[in-house]
Amino acid sequence: xxxxxxxxxxxxxxxxxxxxxxxxxxxxxxxxxxxxxxxxxxxxxxxxxxxxxxxxxxxxxxxxxxxxxxxxxxxxxxxxxxxxxxxxxxxxxxxxxxxxxxxxxxxxxxxxxxxxxxxxxxxxxxxxxxxxxxxxxxxxxxxxxxxxxxxxxxxxxxxxxxxxxxxxxxxxxxxxxxxxxxxxxxxxxxxxxxxxxxxxxxxxxxxxxxxxxxxxxxxxxxxxxxxxxxxxxxxxxxxxxxxxxxxxxxxxxxxxxxxxxxxxxxxxxxxxxxxxxxxxxxxxxxxxxxxxxxxxxxxxxxxxxxxxxxxxxxxxxxxxxxxxxxxxxxxxxxxxxxxxxxxxxxxxxxxxxxxxxxxxxxxxxx
Amino acid sequence: xxxxxxxxxxxxxxxxxxxxxxxxxxxxxxxxxxxxxxxxxxxxxxxxxxxxxxxxxxxxxxxxxxxxxxxxxxxxxxxxxxxxxxxxxxxxxxxxxxxxxxxxxxxxxxxxxxxxxxxxxxxxxxxxxxxxxxxxxxxxxxxxxxxxxxxxxxxxxxxxxxxxxxxxxxxxxxxxxxxxxxxxxxxxxxxxxxxxxxxxxxxxxxxxxxxxxxxxxxxxxxxxxxxxxxxxxxxxxxxxxxxxxxxxxxxxxxxxxxxxxxxxxxxxxxxxxxxxxxxxxxxxxxxxxxxxxxxxxxxxxxxxxxxxxxxxxxxxxxxxxxxxxxxxxxxxxxxxxxxxxxxxxxxxxxxxxxxxxxxxxxxxxxxxxxxxxxxxxxxxxxxxxxxxxxxxxxxxxxxxxxxxxxxxxxxxxxxxxxxxxxxxxxxxxxxxxxxxxxxxxxxxxxxxxxxxxxxxxxxxxxxxxxxxxxxxxxxxxxxxxxxxxxxxxxxxxxxxxx
Ligand SMILES: Nc1ncnc2c1ncn2[C@@H]1O[C@H](COP(=O)(O)OP(=O)(O)OP(=O)(O)O)[C@@H](O)[C@H]1O
Ligand SMILES: [Mg+2]
Numbered sequence: 078x079x080x081x082x083x084x085x086x087x088x089x090x091x092x093x094x095x096x097x098x099x100x101x102x103x104x105x106x107x108x109x110x111x112x113x114x115x116x117x118x119x120x121x122x123x124x125x126x127x128x129x130x131x132x133x134x135x136x137x138x139x140x141x142x143x144x145x146x147x148x149x150x151x152x153x154x155x156x157x158x159x160x161x162x163x164x165x166x167x168x169x170x171x172x173x174x175x176x177x178x179x180x181x182x183x184x185x186x187x188x189x190x191x192x193x194x195x196x197x198x199x200x201x202x203x204x205x206x207x208x209x210x211x212x213x214x215x216x217x218x219x220x221x222x223x224x225x226x227x228x229x230x231x232x233x234x235x236x237x238x239x240x241x242x243x244x245x246x247x248x249x250x251x252x253x254x255x256x257x258x259x260x261x262x263x264x265x266x267x268x269x270x271x272x273x274x275x276x277x278x279x280x281x282x283x284x285x286x287x288x289x290x291x292x293x294x295x296x297x298x299x300x301x302x303x304x305x306x307x308x309x310x311x312x313x314x315x316x317x318x319x320x321x322x323x324x325x326x327x328x329x330x331x332x333x334x335x336x337x338x339x340x341x342x343x344x345x346x347x348x349x350x351x352x353x354x355x356x357x358x359x360x361x362x363x364x365x366x367x368x369x370x371x372x373x374x375x376x377x378x379x380x381x382x383x384x385x386x387x388x389x390x391x392x393x394x395x396x397x398x399x400x401x402x403x404x405x406x407x408x409x410x411x412x413x414x415x416x417x418x419x420x421x422x423x424x425x426x427x428x429x430x431x432x433x434x435x436x437x438x439x440x441x442x443x
Numbered sequence: 444x445x446x447x448x449x450x451x452x453x454x455x456x457x458x459x460x461x462x463x464x465x466x467x468x469x470x471x472x473x474x475x476x477x478x479x480x481x482x483x484x485x486x487x488x489x490x491x492x493x494x495x496x497x498x499x500x501x502x503x504x505x506x507x508x509x510x511x512x513x514x515x516x517x518x519x520x521x522x523x524x525x526x527x528x529x530x531x532x533x534x535x536x537x538x539x540x541x542x543x544x545x546x547x548x549x550x551x552x553x554x555x556x557x558x559x560x561x562x563x564x565x566x567x568x569x570x571x572x573x574x575x576x577x578x579x580x581x582x583x584x585x586x587x588x589x590x591x592x593x594x595x596x597x598x599x600x601x602x603x604x605x606x607x608x609x610x611x612x613x614x615x616x617x618x619x620x621x622x623x624x625x626x627x628x629x630x631x632x633x634x635x636x637x638x639x640x641x642x643x644x645x646x647x648x649x650x651x652x653x654x655x656x657x658x659x660x661x662x663x664x665x666x667x668x669x670x671x672x673x674x675x676x677x678x679x680x681x682x683x684x685x686x687x688x689x690x691x692x693x694x695x696x697x698x699x700x701x702x703x704x705x706x707x708x709x710x711x712x713x714x715x716x717x718x719x720x721x722x723x724x725x726x727x728x729x730x731x732x733x734x735x736x737x738x739x740x741x742x743x744x745x746x747x748x749x750x751x752x753x754x755x756x757x758x759x760x761x762x763x764x765x766x767x768x769x770x771x772x773x774x775x776x777x778x779x780x781x782x783x784x785x786x787x788x789x790x791x792x793x794x795x796x797x798x799x800x801x802x803x804x805x806x807x808x809x810x811x812x813x814x815x816x817x818x819x820x821x822x823x824x825x826x827x828x829x830x831x832x833x834x835x836x837x838x839x840x841x842x843x844x845x846x847x848x849x850x851x852x853x854x855x856x857x858x859x860x861x862x863x864x865x866x867x868x869x870x871x872x873x874x875x876x877x878x879x880x881x882x883x884x885x886x887x888x889x890x891x892x893x894x895x896x897x898x899x900x901x902x903x904x905x906x907x908x909x910x911x912x913x914x915x916x917x918x919x920x921x922x923x924x925x926x927x928x929x930x931x932x933x934x935x936x937x938x939x940x941x
Contacts, residue, residue: 293808293809294804294807294808294809295798295799295803295804295807295808295809296807298791298794298798298809299798301787302784302787302795305784305785305786305787306780306783306784306785306786308777308780308781309780309781309782309783309784309785309795310784310795311743311763312741312743312763312773312775312781312782312795313763313767313784313795313796314762314763314764314766314767314768314796315764316762316764425452426450426451426452427494430494
């Protein structure tokens with residue numbers, strides 16, 4: 078039986094609408110309970126950011142790291158390893174990036190910027206390689222190792238910012254903000270508008286590259302085979318542990334790169350909290366995007382929107398940030414649920430038959 | 444069941460099927476791979492919902508929302524793939540579905556255990572209620588499944604290919620047992636082995652492409668006639684009557700020792716030689732080292748001692764890639780987890796071992812066109828029933844999964860082929876086809892090690908027959924000297940020469 082395009086469209090739209098309504102309803106109840114202005118709040122979180130260029134650029138600068146992280150996470154996931162250590166890998170990337178920038182501030186930009194970004198990739202890659210090799214060789218659960226490495230990375234990051242890389246100016250004035258000095262202009266990524274930087278293009282190019290790598294090359298084929306059924310992959314002559322470790326290096330490398338770009342494009346110095354939970358949101362974005370670049374790109378935009386919108390809410394409508402986060406959580410769960418329903422082919426086929434029946438009946442009447 | 448219709452995305456699995464089974468009757472449901480037998484039974488058990496049609500029990504229409512409802516109505520099913528939890532005991536497995544034992548806050552295991560013992564005594568089914576599932580052979584697991592189903596109070600049994608993984612003895616026992624049980628129960632029996640159908644059933648229904656094409660009394664037809672009705676043509680299993688090829692030794696195993704997963708020596712000084720252009724049948728009761736042998740040769744299991752010489756190179760303790768690269772073809776026993784990558788499309792599964800070859804990729808970029816062409820050709824040549832080459836291999840019917848593996852391994856043009864239970868779960872027509880393909884390969888000068896429990900298969904195809912028992916080759920018989928009787932004796936571990 079063929080499904081008409083109209084049906085597919087209506088079906089998807091229908092489910093998305095139902096999901097959106099459900100999310101809206103639940104969030105409204107919460108807002109209503111704390112006595113906030115429901116419609117204003119929604120407007121602020123979901124639509125206000127889309128109305129002005131400045132807001133849009135802010136949404137996009139959040140989408141960039143999310144997208145790069147999620148791409149990396151999807152590679153690992155497809156290869157059979159769940160990387161929830163992107164947060165730590167990103168921090169290590171930031172450190173490596175900053176270290177290069179601090180060490181050789183006088184190198185010309187065409188040399189220094191790529192070098193620093195590469196250092197970021199290596200820093201993150203190393204942090205990804207550790208759980209990868211532990212799992213491949215010793216079957217250590219990656220959930221355990223990545224989470225623990227997140228802790229280590231977080232503390233190491235703080236230590237570096239407070240001691241090794243602390244801004245000399247801070248030492249003098251003594252305000253105590255743990256951050257590095259402002260890095261040389263030679264590591265800066267150019268900006269398009271507002272704070273929006275060229276990382277946008279890097280993210281999009283990476284999305285295309287990941288697609289090609291995973292679905293068009295033998296390398297990606299083998300990684301996916303290893304991730305889908307490791308025994309079959311082994312039987313087929315694929316070195317499963319090798320691809321597991323490699324996928325984690327790539328995944329960590331992406332996270333490190335996201336960190337480097339964040340510094341080069343936005344902050345231009347290593348600051349505390351730079352990873353901003355992107356590593357965890359990245360997991361959600363990757364899953365939400367169906368572990369496919371074509372889904373991850375729009376998903377990261379959507380999450381960028383939510384994250385930015387929620388920073389606006391406290392000042393604009395006086396809804397506390399905690400409540401916004403609760404709402405965010407709810408919205409995400411509802412959307413992900415809707416997506417699971419959407420991917421249920423049986424339901425789709427059944428609805429299609431109903432639709433056809435309806436359609437044909439109407440024809441007869443006419 | 445009346446006018447049952449079930450559609451899957453892209454396939455019509457059941458098309459207006461009506462069957463009825465009376466009390467104390469055994470209905471045999473037969474049909475080609477992918478005909479819709481399993482699907483129909485899953486509908487009866489409430490695992491799937493039919494799109495059209497209704498189910499009547501004792502004249503009353505029922506609607507099962509899940510298997511619990513079906514259990515409650517006295518239906519029980521033993522699935523094609525056993526659904527037991529390996530690291531639980533028999534009692535615990537039974538308890539999983541045993542509602543009466545689930546008191547608030549407490550699971551009454553003692554009661555379940557008593558029930559298991561009671562049932563196994565009543566029907567003469569020997570099981571140890573305290574054994575862990577992973578300790579049991581396939582035949583024993585089969586009995587556990589039966590006991591489990593009976594414990595839940597089934598008065599109507601559905602058995603989906605219960606014998607496909609059993610040894611001949613276990614099969615005979617099961618058939619006898621079912622015969623005894625059929626005074627008290629109604630049974631639907633799915634099988635590709637028509638002599639079992641003949642021995643057990645009163646009525647037979649044949650499905651093809653989701654439709655009922657034949658209904659009749661079993662006694663009126665011979666197995667050959669049923670096979671012909673099923674496939675639409677006379678089935679004639681080929682025999683190896685060709686002259687000896689006098690090939691050079693291709694695979695020589697010397698004094699091979701290998702440990703099993705549980706740590707004991709599964710192969711204990713095994714010696715075996717297979718020549719080019721020769722089929723050597725490895726007969727034996729499963730669990731005597733066949734799986735370990737196949738895995739050791741293919742680099743999937745480490746070898747403690749001994750050599751595996753393959754065209755002059757030693758394969759012992761090499762990785763699978765190395766073995767494949769040297770021209771080995773391997774049809775593994777576990778088709779669902781080893782032979783295919785279930786979520787991958789059929790066409791992707793066809794290149795599992797060859798994605799690096801120039802044929803399917805260039806500078807590591809996959810060649811979509813030739814992969815697709817290859818898939819279409821294999822699908823047509825091997826008659827794989829699927830909606831399309833992009834269907835995931837895991838959603839195919841058991842027999843069609845097997846065909847995907849066979850198609851890949853045979854057409855990869857290997858120098859040698861190890862076939863472990865290659866026709867398990869295949870319908871008669873497909874078996875005939877596979878046997879012809881194997882003989883064709885032999886004629887091309889390829890050596891084949893055929894591991895099987897089907898004595899007929901081994902006797903029909905092999906030039907020489909080696910009998911394996913407890914990790915050693917008991918004896919090697921030339922084709923002319925082998926018959927069911929002396930093989931059976933050797934398989935049981937008795938060597939008359941000694
Ligand atoms: N879950 C599923 N999703 C999609 N298609 C399915 C699913 N289960 C079965 N099919 C399709 O339905 C058809 C009938 O399958 P079924 O398993 O009932 O065959 P069968 O008669 O039991 O075959 P076999 O003898 O090989 O076990 C096949 O074409 C199969 O590909
Ligand atoms: Mg079946």
